[in-house]
Amino acid sequence: xxxxxxxxxxxxxxxxxxxxxxxxxxxxxxxxxxxxxxxxxxxxxxxxxxxxxxxxxxxxxxxxxxxxxxxxxxxxxxxxxxxxxxxxxxxxxxxxxxxxxxxxxxxxxxxxxxxxxxxxx
Amino acid sequence: xxxxxxxxxxxxxxxxxxxxxxxxxxxxxxxxxxxxxxxxxxxxxxxxxxxxxxxxxxxxxxxxxxxxxxxxxxxxxxxxxxxxxxxxxxxxxxxxxxxxxxxxxxxxxxxxxxxxxxxxx
Numbered sequence: 712x713x714x715x716x717x718x719x720x721x722x723x724x725x726x727x728x729x730x731x732x733x734x735x736x737x738x739x740x741x742x743x744x745x746x747x748x749x750x751x752x753x754x755x756x757x758x759x760x761x762x763x764x765x766x767x768x769x770x771x772x773x774x775x776x777x778x779x780x781x782x783x784x785x786x787x788x789x790x791x792x793x794x795x796x797x798x799x800x801x802x803x804x805x806x807x808x809x810x811x812x813x814x815x816x817x818x819x820x821x822x823x824x825x826x827x828x829x830x831x832x
Numbered sequence: 833x834x835x836x837x838x839x840x841x842x843x844x845x846x847x848x849x850x851x852x853x854x855x856x857x858x859x860x861x862x863x864x865x866x867x868x869x870x871x872x873x874x875x876x877x878x879x880x881x882x883x884x885x886x887x888x889x890x891x892x893x894x895x896x897x898x899x900x901x902x903x904x905x906x907x908x909x910x911x912x913x914x915x916x917x918x919x920x921x922x923x924x925x926x927x928x929x930x931x932x933x934x935x936x937x938x939x940x941x942x943x944x945x946x947x948x949x950x951x952x953x
């Protein structure tokens with residue numbers, strides 16, 4: 712069995728609240744992570760909530776990136792989902808954690824789309 | 833401990849390949865699922881690949897929906913992530929599975945953002 716994609720779920724805790732609430736900073740962080748990973752960006756949508764919090768999704772040829780922040784809790788939920796075997800989504804996760812100054816984190820890696828090997832190769 | 837959000841990961845297998853490859857159908861499916869759930873759509877990006885496959889992300893006030901399809905394998909990876917306690921992302925997952933005519937599926941529910949109860953209430 713071969714997986715079509717790798718989905719990395721990142722719990723970003725004890726982050727810098729000001730950075731979590733900065734739309735432009737959050738957007739630049741995700742786009743820089745995507746660029747660093749070498750994926751192709753198809754489109755994006757970022758939004759700042761009142762009074763606080765940012766949400767963002769980035770569609771990439773190889774699946775997607777997403778972020779939802781709660782500055783009041785110093786927390787962000789980040790997803791990095793890539794398909795194919797040439798990308799390392801965990802690298803993007805670590806880049807984002809560093810930018811958000813997360814002092815505590817949890818990375819869960821989930822294989823998506825198990826297909827018989829004969830059908831993939 | 834209280835979770836800020838519920839993230840539902842859906843493995844959609846043995847789907848109707850023609851529907852998985854139909855950009856408009858896939859887009860309408862996700863938007864209808866979001867509308868049915870009562871969430872607020874902020875923006876969306878859908879893309880059809882050559883020769884086949886569709887990818888889509890929908891940013892909602894309550895987090896996001898995403899889909900990535902592989903018609904050649906009858907497979908789609910779907911995510912429904914909602915925050916707050918008034919939504920039932922599993923309901924949206926079941927709606928999408930039915931629309932894609934999935935004959936086999938797996939739904940994984942993951943709680944995101946565990947915060948001390950005192951801080952949430």
